[in-house]
Amino acid sequence: GAGVSQTPSNKVTEKGKYVELRCDPISGHTALYWYRQSLGQGPEFLIYFQGTGAADDSGLPNDRFFAVRPEGSVSTLKIQRTERGDSAVYLCASSSFRQGVDEQFFGPGTRLTVL
Amino acid sequence: ELKVEQNPLFLSMQEGKNYTIYCNYSTTSDRLYWYRQDPGKSLESLFVLLSNGAVKQEGRLMASLDTKARLSTLHITAAVHDLSATYFCAVDPALTQGGSEKLVFGKGTKLTVNP
Numbered sequence: 001g002a003g004v005s006q007t008p009s010n011k012v013t014e015k016g017k018y019v020e021l022r023c024d025p026i027s028g029h030t031a032l033y034w035y036r037q038s039l040g041q042g043p044e045f046l047i048y049f050q051g052t053g054a055a056d057d058s059g060l061p062n063d064r065f066f067a068v069r070p071e072g073s074v075s076t077l078k079i080q081r082t083e084r085g086d087s088a089v090y091l092c093a094s095s096s097f098r099q100g101v102d103e104q105f106f107g108p109g110t111r112l113t114v115l
Numbered sequence: 116e117l118k119v120e121q122n123p124l125f126l127s128m129q130e131g132k133n134y135t136i137y138c139n140y141s142t143t144s145d146r147l148y149w150y151r152q153d154p155g156k157s158l159e160s161l162f163v164l165l166s167n168g169a170v171k172q173e174g175r176l177m178a179s180l181d182t183k184a185r186l187s188t189l190h191i192t193a194a195v196h197d198l199s200a201t202y203f204c205a206v207d208p209a210l211t212q213g214g215s216e217k218l219v220f221g222k223g224t225k226l227t228v229n230p
Binding site for chain 1: 119146148150156157158159160163203205207216217218219220221222223
């Protein structure tokens with residue numbers, strides 16, 4: 001079956017602009033996660049959804065970042081007034097807890113460049 | 116705050132040799148994951164370790180977990196060039212039984228296997 005997909009794969013924007021990044025999780029996965037990976041670093045947690053609700057948004061760096069998952073499937077990460085420091089690869093993952101095992105499957109990421 | 120440390124961060128080895136990557140973490144957890152990342156690609160799940168003493172093997176890679184020592188190892192046997200990649204360990208800080216909530220990643224170990 002299809003894996004996690006993310007669009008766009010690359011996004012170049014200017015400082016101060018608004019961007020939206022989209023994630024399509026694996027069908028049937030109830031949990032969805034957003035991470036941010038800077039060059040040479042491991043992914044850092046941003047936000048986690050269980051169904052439609054954000055169960056943990058403690059990783060969002062500030063109020064310029066917001067994410068939604070209105071129907072419990074596709075999620076959109078929104079960044080307002082982008083700054084150069086927002087440049088990174090934004091990774092989405094989904095999971096489904098089954099038989100005591102929970103494994104996060106990652107999408108290909110969106111590479112965001114803020115000029 | 117959970118901290119995850121990997122070492123070494125860079126590893127250059129010759130084909131046919133053995134080596135071990137270490138992953139230490141700072142707070143109690145019994146869920147640890149290993150991922151592989153090729154340049155410009157997303158994360159590929161390698162192992163899910165869910166209990167003390169868990170050992171899993173796939174091909175030339177073997178992972179183990181010691182929850183009392185808060186240590187996981189990824190052992191490489193008779194390395195081949197195709198194993199060149201960055202390897203991340205990630206710890207789930209959730210203490211309750213149930214689905215994963217977020218992962219805290221190490222900085223990664225960049226492995227280069229030379230012919």
